[in-house]
């Protein structure tokens with residue numbers, strides 16, 4: 001399998017020189033960040049990143065993410081133009097050697113947490129979501145500023161989007177997913193790109209917003225909409241694993257055996273009594289997931305796609321601006337070292 005590491009481009013305090021020194025890592029996961037969602041990425045921007053990575057002995061071949069706009073998710077009039085641009089971005093990425101594109105279908109917001117720097121007993125900090133901090137909030141009436149949420153929306157815009165999703169409902173969202181997949185997957189297939197869908201994080205409804213990429217039944221449904229080797233999952237163990245209902249080692253084994261995992265996000269999470277959760281270090285003992293069983297499921301099924309460590313804790317006085325919470329160097333590098341050990345011990349290999 002292919003070991004990769006997320007890098008946010010030139011503005012990332014973590015450098016390519018540092019990433020290159022992490023044992024096993026050869027592939028870079030990144031995106032063009034200065035283009036509005038729905039618009040076309042300049043070819044020069046993609047090429048510049050590919051070249052910069054190559055100069056540092058690394059291969060930029062995984063994109064995370066090309067965002068799916070609210071217009072596409074809600075089926076609004078602009079969606080055809082946005083989908084056409086999405087397809088053009090896939091073609092451009094393919095031209096410069098990208099093999100895998102990650103994306104998600106979460107309405108309005110990506111991941112949801114209530115705090116990004118919760119201090120553990122050992123002094124490290126991590127992202128958490130506590131229901132006690134969420135349950136009294138009503139997004140249709142209260143002003144809500146949760147960490148990591150897109151602050152470019154006004155509270156009024158957030159309310160109107162939440163209302164629109166409420167009217168759309170889950171089946172409406174599924175229709176728009178189908179519309180998107182039937183246009184985008186054939187283009188990806190033609191270009192030799194694997195599309196990898198990231199699950200909703202956490203995998204259950206928040207504020208009544210429909211969230212459907214949550215469980216085995218819905219993942220099966222998603223994959224069956226377009227039965228293509230280019231229609232795959234980015235199986236994020238920490239996101240799907242926030243729900244006790246999801247048996248991550250079993251799901252990993254199942255979808256890997258079907259060749260429907262393009263990308264693995266490997267991290268641990270600790271589920272609390274009331275369903276709240278705290279992000280943990282990668283080690284199995286630190287959280288609720290059996291990381292060895294997950295890696296074994298990959299090696300047993302001959303998984304040859306990409307994986308990366310996911311959010312780490314902040315340790316050793318590394319400073320996090322909040323904008324890229326969980327994406328420090330040290331704990332993610334420790335994650336790589338741990339995953340390398342599990343892969344080797346299970347008879348797998350890293351290309």
Ligand SMILES: [Mn+2]
Nearest residue numbers: 236239265310
């Ligand atoms: Mn993830």
